[in-house]
Amino acid sequence: MDQWEGQHFNFSPDNLVSRVTRVTIKSKGKSRIKLNLDDVIRAETVPENSKWVHRVKIKSQLLTKFWGRPVFLGATILLPRGYETHKDVSYPTVYCQGHFNLQPPLGFRTDPIKETAEQIARRTARGLENGYQLYQSWASENFPRMICVTFQHPTPFFDDSYAVNSANNGPYADALIQELIPHLEKTYRMIPEGYARVLTGGSTGGYEAMALQVHHPRTFGGSWIFYPDPVDFRSVFQVNIYEDANAFSVPVFGGLKPERIAFRSPEGQPIQTIRQLSQLQSVMGSRGRSGDYLNAWEASFGPVGDDGYPQPLWDKTTGNIDRDVAQYWRDNGYDLTQYVKTHWPRIGNDLKGKLHLYVGDMDNYYFNLSVLLAKQTLEELKNPLYGGSVQLGSPLKAHGWHPMNNASLLKIMAGHITSRAAAGTDTDQWKY
Helix, strand or coil, rough: CCCCCCCCHHCCCCCCCCCCCCCCCCCCCCCCCCCCCCCECCCCCCCCCCCCEEEEEEEEHHHHHHHHHEEEEEHHHHHHCCCCCCCCCCCCCCCCCECCCCHHHCCCCCCCCCCCHHHHHHHHHHHHCCCHHHHHHHHHHHHHHEEEEECCCCCCCCCCCCEEECCEEEEEEHHHHHHHHHHHHHHHEEEEHHHEEEEEEEEEEHHHHHHHHCCCCCCCCCEECCCCCHHHHHHHHCCCCCCCCCEEECCCHHCCCCEEEEEEECCEEEEEHHHHHHHHHHHHCCCCCCCHHHHHHHHHCCCEEECCCCCEECCCCCCCHHHHHHHHHHCCCCCCHHHHHHHHHHHHHHHHEEEEEEEECCCCCHHHHHHHHHHHHHHCCCCCCCEEEEEHHHHHHCCCCCCCCCCHHHHHHHHHHHHHHHCCCCCCCCCC
Protein backbone atom coordinates (compact mmCIF):
# COMPACT_ATOMS: atom_id res chain seq x y z
CA MET A 1 0.00 0.00 0.00
CA ASP A 2 1.29 3.45 -0.89
CA GLN A 3 1.81 6.09 1.75
CA TRP A 4 -0.88 8.70 2.35
CA GLU A 5 1.10 11.33 0.48
CA GLY A 6 -0.63 14.51 -0.51
CA GLN A 7 -3.78 13.84 1.48
CA HIS A 8 -3.36 16.39 4.25
CA PHE A 9 -1.31 18.84 2.21
CA ASN A 10 0.07 20.83 5.15
CA PHE A 11 1.34 17.67 6.84
CA SER A 12 2.51 15.58 3.91
CA PRO A 13 5.43 13.16 4.32
CA ASP A 14 8.91 14.59 3.67
CA ASN A 15 7.83 18.18 4.34
CA LEU A 16 10.35 20.10 6.42
CA VAL A 17 9.10 21.46 9.75
CA SER A 18 10.57 23.21 12.78
CA ARG A 19 10.63 21.53 16.13
CA VAL A 20 8.68 23.11 18.98
CA THR A 21 10.65 26.12 20.15
CA ARG A 22 10.04 28.57 22.97
CA VAL A 23 10.17 32.18 21.74
CA THR A 24 9.84 35.58 23.35
CA ILE A 25 7.85 38.34 21.66
CA LYS A 26 8.52 41.82 23.00
CA SER A 27 5.56 44.11 23.62
CA LYS A 28 7.48 47.07 22.18
CA GLY A 29 9.91 47.32 19.33
CA LYS A 30 10.88 44.68 16.82
CA SER A 31 11.63 41.06 17.66
CA ARG A 32 13.64 38.67 15.55
CA ILE A 33 12.47 35.08 15.85
CA LYS A 34 14.57 32.30 14.36
CA LEU A 35 12.90 29.01 13.43
CA ASN A 36 14.97 26.20 11.97
CA LEU A 37 13.43 23.68 9.58
CA ASP A 38 15.26 20.89 11.36
CA ASP A 39 12.80 18.02 11.23
CA VAL A 40 10.99 16.00 8.57
CA ILE A 41 7.42 14.71 8.68
CA ARG A 42 7.57 10.95 8.61
CA ALA A 43 5.37 8.93 6.29
CA GLU A 44 2.37 7.13 7.81
CA THR A 45 3.19 3.53 8.67
CA VAL A 46 0.44 1.23 7.45
CA PRO A 47 0.10 -1.93 9.56
CA GLU A 48 -0.01 -5.32 7.85
CA ASN A 49 -3.33 -7.04 7.32
CA SER A 50 -4.29 -9.64 9.90
CA LYS A 51 -7.00 -12.25 10.44
CA TRP A 52 -9.25 -9.59 11.92
CA VAL A 53 -8.22 -6.29 10.35
CA HIS A 54 -7.68 -5.34 6.69
CA ARG A 55 -6.87 -1.98 5.10
CA VAL A 56 -7.86 -0.71 1.67
CA LYS A 57 -6.86 2.34 -0.33
CA ILE A 58 -8.24 3.48 -3.69
CA LYS A 59 -7.73 6.42 -6.00
CA SER A 60 -10.86 8.59 -6.18
CA GLN A 61 -11.63 9.67 -9.71
CA LEU A 62 -14.14 12.27 -8.48
CA LEU A 63 -11.71 13.92 -6.06
CA THR A 64 -8.77 13.63 -8.43
CA LYS A 65 -10.77 15.52 -11.05
CA PHE A 66 -11.73 18.20 -8.52
CA TRP A 67 -8.17 18.78 -7.25
CA GLY A 68 -6.29 18.13 -10.47
CA ARG A 69 -3.92 15.72 -8.74
CA PRO A 70 -4.19 12.16 -7.39
CA VAL A 71 -6.40 11.94 -4.31
CA PHE A 72 -7.02 8.72 -2.41
CA LEU A 73 -9.62 7.30 -0.06
CA GLY A 74 -9.07 4.50 2.42
CA ALA A 75 -10.81 2.21 4.85
CA THR A 76 -9.94 -0.02 7.78
CA ILE A 77 -12.09 -3.14 7.94
CA LEU A 78 -12.81 -5.23 11.04
CA LEU A 79 -13.89 -8.74 10.03
CA PRO A 80 -16.17 -11.00 12.10
CA ARG A 81 -15.30 -14.33 13.65
CA GLY A 82 -15.60 -17.09 11.06
CA TYR A 83 -15.31 -14.79 8.03
CA GLU A 84 -12.70 -17.03 6.42
CA THR A 85 -14.62 -20.27 6.94
CA HIS A 86 -18.21 -19.08 6.30
CA LYS A 87 -17.60 -18.21 2.67
CA ASP A 88 -21.28 -18.40 1.75
CA VAL A 89 -22.30 -15.73 4.27
CA SER A 90 -22.71 -12.02 3.48
CA TYR A 91 -22.71 -9.54 6.34
CA PRO A 92 -24.25 -6.22 7.40
CA THR A 93 -21.80 -3.34 7.68
CA VAL A 94 -21.33 -0.79 10.45
CA TYR A 95 -19.63 2.40 9.24
CA CYS A 96 -17.84 4.06 12.17
CA GLN A 97 -17.12 7.74 11.54
CA GLY A 98 -14.32 9.75 13.14
CA HIS A 99 -10.97 11.43 12.72
CA PHE A 100 -8.22 10.06 10.49
CA ASN A 101 -6.43 7.01 11.85
CA LEU A 102 -5.40 3.58 10.64
CA GLN A 103 -6.31 1.72 13.81
CA PRO A 104 -9.10 -0.90 13.91
CA PRO A 105 -12.67 0.35 14.28
CA LEU A 106 -14.03 0.99 17.80
CA GLY A 107 -10.56 0.61 19.34
CA PHE A 108 -10.55 -3.17 18.72
CA ARG A 109 -7.34 -4.99 19.73
CA THR A 110 -6.50 -8.63 20.38
CA ASP A 111 -3.88 -8.17 23.11
CA PRO A 112 -4.66 -7.31 26.75
CA ILE A 113 -4.29 -3.67 27.76
CA LYS A 114 -2.54 -2.47 30.90
CA GLU A 115 -4.50 0.56 32.01
CA THR A 116 -3.71 2.96 34.83
CA ALA A 117 -6.38 3.79 37.39
CA GLU A 118 -6.77 7.19 35.73
CA GLN A 119 -7.28 5.62 32.29
CA ILE A 120 -9.87 3.21 33.67
CA ALA A 121 -11.72 6.05 35.40
CA ARG A 122 -11.73 8.18 32.24
CA ARG A 123 -12.96 5.30 30.09
CA THR A 124 -15.60 4.30 32.62
CA ALA A 125 -16.89 7.88 32.75
CA ARG A 126 -17.41 7.71 29.00
CA GLY A 127 -19.27 4.40 29.34
CA LEU A 128 -16.96 2.32 27.12
CA GLU A 129 -15.05 -0.92 27.40
CA ASN A 130 -11.41 -1.09 26.31
CA GLY A 131 -10.34 -2.54 22.97
CA TYR A 132 -9.42 -5.96 24.34
CA GLN A 133 -12.74 -6.29 26.13
CA LEU A 134 -14.45 -5.47 22.83
CA TYR A 135 -12.41 -8.23 21.15
CA GLN A 136 -13.58 -10.71 23.77
CA SER A 137 -17.21 -9.84 22.95
CA TRP A 138 -16.59 -9.69 19.18
CA ALA A 139 -15.06 -13.16 19.10
CA SER A 140 -17.47 -14.76 21.59
CA GLU A 141 -20.22 -17.27 20.94
CA ASN A 142 -23.59 -15.97 19.77
CA PHE A 143 -22.35 -12.44 19.04
CA PRO A 144 -23.82 -10.85 15.88
CA ARG A 145 -21.40 -11.27 13.00
CA MET A 146 -21.02 -7.97 11.18
CA ILE A 147 -18.27 -6.04 9.41
CA CYS A 148 -17.11 -2.71 10.84
CA VAL A 149 -15.45 -0.05 8.68
CA THR A 150 -13.76 3.28 9.33
CA PHE A 151 -13.04 5.67 6.47
CA GLN A 152 -9.87 7.64 5.77
CA HIS A 153 -10.80 10.82 3.88
CA PRO A 154 -8.47 13.67 4.87
CA THR A 155 -8.62 17.02 3.07
CA PRO A 156 -6.16 19.91 2.75
CA PHE A 157 -7.93 21.67 5.63
CA PHE A 158 -8.66 18.90 8.15
CA ASP A 159 -8.09 15.24 8.88
CA ASP A 160 -11.45 14.32 7.38
CA SER A 161 -14.05 15.82 5.06
CA TYR A 162 -17.15 15.78 7.28
CA ALA A 163 -18.50 13.35 4.67
CA VAL A 164 -20.21 16.09 2.67
CA ASN A 165 -19.85 17.57 -0.79
CA SER A 166 -18.06 20.87 -0.41
CA ALA A 167 -17.15 23.88 -2.54
CA ASN A 168 -13.71 23.96 -0.89
CA ASN A 169 -12.93 20.28 -0.30
CA GLY A 170 -14.67 18.66 -3.24
CA PRO A 171 -17.33 15.95 -3.64
CA TYR A 172 -16.36 13.77 -0.70
CA ALA A 173 -19.83 12.41 0.03
CA ASP A 174 -20.18 11.33 -3.59
CA ALA A 175 -16.72 9.77 -3.51
CA LEU A 176 -17.48 7.77 -0.36
CA ILE A 177 -20.87 6.54 -1.58
CA GLN A 178 -20.20 6.09 -5.29
CA GLU A 179 -16.58 4.89 -5.16
CA LEU A 180 -15.36 3.64 -1.78
CA ILE A 181 -18.44 1.80 -0.48
CA PRO A 182 -19.05 -0.05 -3.79
CA HIS A 183 -15.37 -1.06 -3.84
CA LEU A 184 -15.63 -2.43 -0.29
CA GLU A 185 -18.83 -4.31 -1.07
CA LYS A 186 -17.22 -5.96 -4.09
CA THR A 187 -14.03 -6.81 -2.19
CA TYR A 188 -15.69 -8.14 0.96
CA ARG A 189 -18.93 -9.99 1.45
CA MET A 190 -21.01 -7.01 2.55
CA ILE A 191 -24.75 -7.01 1.94
CA PRO A 192 -25.16 -4.25 -0.70
CA GLU A 193 -28.52 -3.01 0.52
CA GLY A 194 -29.55 0.03 2.52
CA TYR A 195 -31.09 -1.84 5.45
CA ALA A 196 -27.75 -3.60 6.08
CA ARG A 197 -25.61 -0.43 6.15
CA VAL A 198 -25.68 1.45 9.46
CA LEU A 199 -23.71 4.41 10.77
CA THR A 200 -22.20 5.59 14.03
CA GLY A 201 -19.65 8.09 15.24
CA GLY A 202 -18.87 10.67 17.89
CA SER A 203 -18.07 14.39 17.75
CA THR A 204 -16.92 15.07 14.18
CA GLY A 205 -17.90 11.47 13.47
CA GLY A 206 -21.31 12.11 15.00
CA TYR A 207 -21.98 14.92 12.56
CA GLU A 208 -20.77 12.70 9.70
CA ALA A 209 -23.00 9.82 10.77
CA MET A 210 -26.04 12.08 10.78
CA ALA A 211 -25.07 13.90 7.57
CA LEU A 212 -24.69 10.69 5.58
CA GLN A 213 -27.98 9.38 6.93
CA VAL A 214 -30.15 12.44 6.30
CA HIS A 215 -28.65 13.29 2.91
CA HIS A 216 -28.82 9.66 1.75
CA PRO A 217 -31.78 8.18 3.67
CA ARG A 218 -32.17 5.11 1.44
CA THR A 219 -28.46 4.31 1.25
CA PHE A 220 -28.19 3.72 5.01
CA GLY A 221 -30.52 1.92 7.39
CA GLY A 222 -29.91 3.74 10.66
CA SER A 223 -27.55 6.09 12.46
CA TRP A 224 -26.38 6.19 16.11
CA ILE A 225 -25.06 9.69 16.60
CA PHE A 226 -22.93 10.49 19.65
CA TYR A 227 -22.11 14.02 20.95
CA PRO A 228 -22.07 15.44 17.41
CA ASP A 229 -20.53 18.68 16.23
CA PRO A 230 -23.35 21.21 15.78
CA VAL A 231 -26.23 19.65 13.86
CA ASP A 232 -28.36 22.77 14.35
CA PHE A 233 -26.65 26.06 13.56
CA ARG A 234 -28.88 28.03 15.90
CA SER A 235 -26.31 26.94 18.47
CA VAL A 236 -22.66 26.85 17.42
CA PHE A 237 -20.87 27.28 20.77
CA GLN A 238 -24.17 28.97 21.82
CA VAL A 239 -23.97 31.33 18.82
CA ASN A 240 -27.06 31.57 16.62
CA ILE A 241 -25.25 32.19 13.34
CA TYR A 242 -28.47 33.38 11.67
CA GLU A 243 -29.51 36.01 14.22
CA ASP A 244 -26.49 37.02 16.31
CA ALA A 245 -24.31 39.85 15.00
CA ASN A 246 -21.16 38.82 16.85
CA ALA A 247 -19.68 35.48 17.90
CA PHE A 248 -17.44 36.76 20.70
CA SER A 249 -19.98 38.45 22.95
CA VAL A 250 -23.67 39.14 23.28
CA PRO A 251 -25.27 42.31 24.67
CA VAL A 252 -27.27 41.84 27.87
CA PHE A 253 -29.10 44.12 30.25
CA GLY A 254 -27.05 46.97 31.65
CA GLY A 255 -24.83 47.26 28.60
CA LEU A 256 -22.68 44.29 29.56
CA LYS A 257 -21.09 42.17 26.84
CA PRO A 258 -19.92 38.91 28.45
CA GLU A 259 -17.53 36.71 26.52
CA ARG A 260 -19.01 33.63 24.90
CA ILE A 261 -17.35 30.36 25.85
CA ALA A 262 -16.19 27.73 23.36
CA PHE A 263 -14.95 25.12 25.85
CA ARG A 264 -15.81 24.34 29.47
CA SER A 265 -15.23 21.67 32.09
CA PRO A 266 -18.09 19.24 32.91
CA GLU A 267 -18.64 21.28 36.07
CA GLY A 268 -19.19 24.42 34.02
CA GLN A 269 -15.81 26.11 34.50
CA PRO A 270 -15.02 28.22 31.38
CA ILE A 271 -11.72 27.17 29.82
CA GLN A 272 -11.55 28.89 26.42
CA THR A 273 -13.57 31.75 24.94
CA ILE A 274 -14.64 31.91 21.30
CA ARG A 275 -12.40 34.96 20.95
CA GLN A 276 -9.40 32.96 22.19
CA LEU A 277 -10.28 30.03 19.92
CA SER A 278 -10.46 32.37 16.93
CA GLN A 279 -7.15 34.01 17.80
CA LEU A 280 -5.47 30.63 18.23
CA GLN A 281 -6.64 29.39 14.85
CA SER A 282 -5.47 32.60 13.19
CA VAL A 283 -2.00 32.05 14.64
CA MET A 284 -1.94 28.36 13.68
CA GLY A 285 -2.63 29.06 10.01
CA SER A 286 -3.84 31.89 7.81
CA ARG A 287 -6.70 31.59 5.29
CA GLY A 288 -8.44 28.81 7.18
CA ARG A 289 -5.40 26.53 7.25
CA SER A 290 -5.03 26.01 11.00
CA GLY A 291 -6.07 22.37 10.74
CA ASP A 292 -8.45 22.92 13.67
CA TYR A 293 -12.18 22.32 13.78
CA LEU A 294 -13.54 25.88 13.37
CA ASN A 295 -11.60 26.29 10.14
CA ALA A 296 -12.61 22.74 9.20
CA TRP A 297 -16.28 23.73 9.40
CA GLU A 298 -15.65 26.76 7.22
CA ALA A 299 -13.89 24.61 4.62
CA SER A 300 -16.54 21.88 4.71
CA PHE A 301 -19.69 24.02 4.88
CA GLY A 302 -18.78 27.41 3.47
CA PRO A 303 -18.30 29.06 0.08
CA VAL A 304 -14.97 29.79 -1.57
CA GLY A 305 -13.78 33.31 -0.79
CA ASP A 306 -12.40 35.85 -3.24
CA ASP A 307 -8.86 34.71 -2.38
CA GLY A 308 -9.63 31.11 -3.32
CA TYR A 309 -9.72 29.92 0.29
CA PRO A 310 -12.73 29.17 2.54
CA GLN A 311 -14.79 32.25 3.35
CA PRO A 312 -14.81 32.69 7.18
CA LEU A 313 -18.10 32.50 9.05
CA TRP A 314 -16.95 35.31 11.32
CA ASP A 315 -14.03 37.72 11.42
CA LYS A 316 -11.39 36.14 13.65
CA THR A 317 -10.35 39.56 15.00
CA THR A 318 -13.70 41.24 15.64
CA GLY A 319 -16.09 38.28 15.85
CA ASN A 320 -18.52 39.90 13.42
CA ILE A 321 -20.59 37.23 11.67
CA ASP A 322 -20.88 37.19 7.88
CA ARG A 323 -24.62 36.70 7.42
CA ASP A 324 -24.19 35.66 3.77
CA VAL A 325 -21.87 32.82 4.80
CA ALA A 326 -24.31 31.72 7.51
CA GLN A 327 -27.08 31.65 4.92
CA TYR A 328 -24.86 29.59 2.62
CA TRP A 329 -24.28 27.02 5.37
CA ARG A 330 -28.04 26.62 5.78
CA ASP A 331 -29.10 26.81 2.13
CA ASN A 332 -26.65 24.10 1.10
CA GLY A 333 -27.88 21.52 3.59
CA TYR A 334 -25.13 21.60 6.22
CA ASP A 335 -27.53 22.62 9.01
CA LEU A 336 -28.80 19.07 9.37
CA THR A 337 -31.83 19.93 11.51
CA GLN A 338 -32.97 22.57 9.05
CA TYR A 339 -32.35 20.17 6.16
CA VAL A 340 -34.49 17.45 7.73
CA LYS A 341 -37.28 19.90 8.55
CA THR A 342 -37.32 21.43 5.07
CA HIS A 343 -37.14 18.11 3.20
CA TRP A 344 -39.30 16.00 5.52
CA PRO A 345 -42.22 15.65 3.06
CA ARG A 346 -39.79 14.03 0.61
CA ILE A 347 -37.45 12.07 2.89
CA GLY A 348 -39.61 11.40 5.96
CA ASN A 349 -40.78 7.91 5.02
CA ASP A 350 -37.21 6.85 4.23
CA LEU A 351 -35.77 8.41 7.39
CA LYS A 352 -38.31 7.51 10.07
CA GLY A 353 -36.89 5.41 12.88
CA LYS A 354 -33.29 5.89 11.73
CA LEU A 355 -31.98 8.80 13.82
CA HIS A 356 -30.69 8.15 17.36
CA LEU A 357 -28.79 10.96 19.09
CA TYR A 358 -26.87 10.89 22.39
CA VAL A 359 -25.11 13.73 24.21
CA GLY A 360 -24.03 14.61 27.73
CA ASP A 361 -25.82 17.39 29.60
CA MET A 362 -22.48 19.17 30.17
CA ASP A 363 -20.83 18.60 26.81
CA ASN A 364 -17.54 20.51 26.89
CA TYR A 365 -18.31 22.29 23.59
CA TYR A 366 -21.99 23.01 24.39
CA PHE A 367 -23.01 20.55 21.68
CA ASN A 368 -25.87 19.43 23.94
CA LEU A 369 -27.65 22.70 23.12
CA SER A 370 -27.55 21.98 19.40
CA VAL A 371 -28.85 18.45 19.99
CA LEU A 372 -31.71 19.77 22.14
CA LEU A 373 -32.74 22.14 19.35
CA ALA A 374 -32.64 19.19 16.95
CA LYS A 375 -34.76 17.15 19.37
CA GLN A 376 -37.41 19.85 19.49
CA THR A 377 -37.56 20.05 15.70
CA LEU A 378 -37.60 16.28 15.19
CA GLU A 379 -40.42 15.78 17.68
CA GLU A 380 -42.55 18.36 15.83
CA LEU A 381 -42.35 16.46 12.53
CA LYS A 382 -45.57 14.88 11.29
CA ASN A 383 -46.68 12.49 8.53
CA PRO A 384 -44.71 10.49 9.47
CA LEU A 385 -43.42 10.94 13.00
CA TYR A 386 -39.63 10.81 13.03
CA GLY A 387 -39.66 7.65 15.17
CA GLY A 388 -36.09 7.96 16.43
CA SER A 389 -34.65 8.88 19.82
CA VAL A 390 -32.63 11.54 21.60
CA GLN A 391 -30.97 10.73 24.93
CA LEU A 392 -29.37 13.30 27.21
CA GLY A 393 -26.84 11.98 29.73
CA SER A 394 -26.79 13.40 33.26
CA PRO A 395 -25.55 14.52 35.65
CA LEU A 396 -22.35 16.27 34.51
CA LYS A 397 -21.78 14.05 31.48
CA ALA A 398 -19.03 15.48 29.27
CA HIS A 399 -18.08 15.30 25.61
CA GLY A 400 -17.49 11.63 24.81
CA TRP A 401 -20.34 10.20 26.89
CA HIS A 402 -21.97 6.91 25.81
CA PRO A 403 -25.04 5.33 27.40
CA MET A 404 -23.87 1.88 26.29
CA ASN A 405 -20.54 0.26 25.45
CA ASN A 406 -19.57 -0.74 21.92
CA ALA A 407 -20.54 -4.39 22.26
CA SER A 408 -24.02 -3.39 23.43
CA LEU A 409 -24.31 -0.86 20.60
CA LEU A 410 -23.45 -3.52 18.03
CA LYS A 411 -26.18 -5.78 19.41
CA ILE A 412 -28.68 -2.92 19.21
CA MET A 413 -27.67 -2.32 15.61
CA ALA A 414 -27.99 -6.01 14.78
CA GLY A 415 -31.54 -6.03 16.12
CA HIS A 416 -32.39 -2.91 14.13
CA ILE A 417 -30.98 -4.39 10.92
CA THR A 418 -32.96 -7.59 11.45
CA SER A 419 -36.19 -5.64 11.95
CA ARG A 420 -35.61 -3.62 8.78
CA ALA A 421 -34.86 -6.54 6.45
CA ALA A 422 -37.44 -7.30 3.80
CA ALA A 423 -39.83 -10.18 4.41
CA GLY A 424 -38.18 -13.49 3.56
CA THR A 425 -34.62 -12.24 4.11
CA ASP A 426 -32.44 -14.77 5.92
CA THR A 427 -31.02 -12.70 8.77
CA ASP A 428 -29.92 -15.74 10.75
CA GLN A 429 -27.03 -16.58 8.42
CA TRP A 430 -24.78 -13.90 9.99
CA LYS A 431 -25.72 -14.79 13.58
CA TYR A 432 -23.77 -18.01 13.86
